[in-house]
Amino acid sequence: xxxxxxxxxxxxxxxxxxxxxxxxxxxxLEALVKQxxxxxxxxxxxxxxxxxxxxxxxxxxxSDTLPLKYFHQNNAGLxxxxxxxxxxxxxxxxxxxxxxxxxxxxxxxEHVKTHRKYPKDNYAVLHHTAWSPEVSVTPVMHxxxxxxxFLFAYRYIKHxxxxxYRNFWGGRTSCKRSxxxxxxxxxxxxxxxxEDTELGYRLSKQGLRIVYNANAVAYMTRPVDFDxxxxxxxxxxxxxxxxxxxxxxxxxxxxxxVPGAAENWDNIRGRFGEIMxxxxxxxxxxxxxxxxxxxxxxxxxxxxxxxxxxxxxxxKLKGFMEAAAAESSGSARRPVQRGSDDFRIIAIMCVxxxxxxxxxxxxxxxENGIFVYLMDHNSTDKTVDEASKWLGKGLLRIEKxxxxxxxxxxxxxxxxxxxxxxxxxxxxxxxxxxWYMHYDVDEFREAPWPGMGLKEGIRIADSLGYNAIDFxxxxxxxxxxxxxxxxxxxxxxxxxxxxxxxxxxxxxxxxNLGQTIDLASTAGHMVAFEGRRIFPVRFITMHFxxxxxxxxxxxIFRDRIGRFDKKEKEIGWHLQYNSVSGDExxxxxxxxxxxxxxxxxxxxxxxKNLWFDAIAKLDSSRK
Numbered sequence: 001x002x003x004x005x006x007x008x009x010x011x012x013x014x015x016x017x018x019x020x021x022x023x024x025x026x027x028x029l030e031a032l033v034k035q036x037x038x039x040x041x042x043x044x045x046x047x048x049x050x051x052x053x054x055x056x057x058x059x060x061x062x063s064d065t066l067p068l069k070y071f072h073q074n075n076a077g078l079x080x081x082x083x084x085x086x087x088x089x090x091x092x093x094x095x096x097x098x099x100x101x102x103x104x105x106x107x108x109x110e111h112v113k114t115h116r117k118y119p120k121d122n123y124a125v126l127h128h129t130a131w132s133p134e135v136s137v138t139p140v141m142h143x144x145x146x147x148x149x150f151l152f153a154y155r156y157i158k159h160x161x162x163x164x165y166r167n168f169w170g171g172r173t174s175c176k177r178s179x180x181x182x183x184x185x186x187x188x189x190x191x192x193x194x195e196d197t198e199l200g201y202r203l204s205k206q207g208l209r210i211v212y213n214a215n216a217v218a219y220m221t222r223p224v225d226f227d228x229x230x231x232x233x234x235x236x237x238x239x240x241x242x243x244x245x246x247x248x249x250x251x252x253x254x255x256x257x258v259p260g261a262a263e264n265w266d267n268i269r270g271r272f273g274e275i276m277x278x279x280x281x282x283x284x285x286x287x288x289x290x291x292x293x294x295x296x297x298x299x300x301x302x303x304x305x306x307x308x309x310x311x312x313x314x315x316k317l318k319g320f321m322e323a324a325a326a327e328s329s330g331s332a333r334r335p336v337q338r339g340s341d342d343f344r345i346i347a348i349m350c351v352x353x354x355x356x357x358x359x360x361x362x363x364x365x366x367e368n369g370i371f372v373y374l375m376d377h378n379s380t381d382k383t384v385d386e387a388s389k390w391l392g393k394g395l396l397r398i399e400k401x402x403x404x405x406x407x408x409x410x411x412x413x414x415x416x417x418x419x420x421x422x423x424x425x426x427x428x429x430x431x432x433x434x435w436y437m438h439y440d441v442d443e444f445r446e447a448p449w450p451g452m453g454l455k456e457g458i459r460i461a462d463s464l465g466y467n468a469i470d471f472x473x474x475x476x477x478x479x480x481x482x483x484x485x486x487x488x489x490x491x492x493x494x495x496x497x498x499x500x501x502x503x504x505x506x507x508x509x510x511x512n513l514g515q516t517i518d519l520a521s522t523a524g525h526m527v528a529f530e531g532r533r534i535f536p537v538r539f540i541t542m543h544f545x546x547x548x549x550x551x552x553x554x555x556i557f558r559d560r561i562g563r564f565d566k567k568e569k570e571i572g573w574h575l576q577y578n579s580v581s582g583d584e585x586x587x588x589x590x591x592x593x594x595x596x597x598x599x600x601x602x603x604x605x606x607x608k609n610l611w612f613d614a615i616a617k618l619d620s621s622r623k
Contacts, residue, residue: 012092021053086180097218107218129220163210195239241323375420405423479494
């Protein structure tokens with residue numbers, strides 16, 4: 001495994017995601033200056049999620065008093081910002097704080113103390129958050145945290161309790177970085193709400209345990225009024241719906257309040273305005289009485305709390321049902337785990353005689369939320385029949401190349417890559433997508449984050465301001481002849497070797513900026529355009545060029561070698577089969593590899609190496 005030497009190894013990384021709250025951020029950072037934990041043991045990472053205020057200046061003002069790093073990204077939401085922090089952090093422990101929370105002096109020390117008591121990777125720590133003594137706690141603020149527990153539910157837990165994923169609360173939880181890197185990070189489909197619990201649920205499958213330390217305390221400094229909480233809970237309802245669509249688990253469905261939601265909404269929909277007016281008026285009267293120096297009597301409190309219950313639950317339910325209605329009408333994306341449909345990626349694929357693999361190749365892309373535009377180069381097998389099963393389900397079109405592409409029909413039976421890549425360049429300007437990929441049918445591409453779909457990974461790269469993606473190619477080789485044509489090849493080929501030098505660069509994903517691109521000059525290996533910014537971490541391409549002995553003989557000798565364009569071979573293209581000897585009837589070309597000469601695929605290990613490589617490059621560029 002390759003590793004990079006960090007600037008200074010620290011035990012704890014404090015990650016603060018912020019957006020247009022410069023003054024609140026300043027108070028949060030001032031509290032971190034006063035920590036009892038030695039500054040040699042922690043770092044502070046501020047992720048600015050596209051702020052338009054003076055957030056960057058505030059962060060810079062602490063450069064001499066805190067071990068602080070500042071990163072800016074295009075606005076992409078809380079989950080994306082926290083992921084940015086995870087991958088820039090160097091600490092073994094990651095503590096997520098909100099920008100409106102003030103850490104008490106011992107907060108970091110208490111987190112570290114608990115992690116040292118529970119050193120296993122699967123243990124996280126939850127600290128206690130309360131309203132700041134300097135904030136005037138209104139009746140609705142007290143109700144949200146201490147009565148209705150819409151914001152927190154500390155009244156149901158005690159110091160030292162071991163809790164489940166439902167208590168993986170963002171902004172007040174720390175966990176081992178290695179556990180997240182190995183098993184999953186935040187889903188960027190969540191811009192607000194549920195990004196923490198949804199991740200907690202996924203991590204629970206890997207044994208997540210959460211220890212509550214009541215001695216670790218932070219204070220919320222930003223007061224919120226009744227209408228502010230109502231807006232918050234409507235967003236929470238929408239996030240609940242999104243989470244409910246990702247996981248069928250009964251516990252998740254119950255937590256998202258799915259059972260009975262439609263019936264409950266039918267019962268209150270006609271009274272929603274009345275419920276809100278009554279609660280708002282009682283809230284106004286209660287605040288007026290307190291401001292005038294009067295206490296709230298028991299009857300008033302009971303009525304007030306009942307009104308809060310009805311109004312706040314109604315707001316959450318309204319958000320949930322609005323999201324459900326939007327999905328059913330098709331006016332909004334279905335918030336499934338693979339990403340959001342308003343972020344459109346199209347893979348452009350040219351194929352010839354790939355009937356054994358094309359079904360699962362398309363299935364992989366479409367299940368990742370990615371559309372496919374297919375060019376068939378006059379296949380003579382059942383490639384088109386297999387592909388047609390996905391038409392209308394994510395496969396946009398099957399174009400007959402070159403006949404329907406405007407290119408010379410002289411190349412009907414000649415594989416001329418320069419014309420294929422030129423067609424891809426044209427489609428970049430013709431199709432409607434946010435991102436494109438030049439894609440081969442015998443590939444399965446993945447994001448470098450564990451447990452994350454390809455579409456979500458590309459969206460993160462986009463949100464961080466990058467407009468191109470390089471793919472690390474792993475060539476999987478058959479070690480026996482067990483592969484069954486038409487089945488998912490990943491079930492059979494488990495061993496790989498790194499790509500040859502001529503395939504080492506694979507910048508085959510790019511953002512649509514309305515720009516002119518060049519693919520043809522590099523045989524489709526590297527897209528080029530003005531202002532290209534390649535994401536520093538390579539994505540993964542699992543490449544299955546030869547699946548069995550019989551497939552190798554057919555593909556190379558019958559389908560490929562005789563079709564390569566002679567001019568392109570003269571300039572050094574189409575080298576991949578030069579080392580193969582024999583002919584289609586020869587015993588010399590066996591195609592079966594010794595697994596001892598290959599590497600068994602371990603997705604976690606591959607991803608770790610990609611991130612270490614990226615960090616090493618970044619460190620090298622700073623020197």
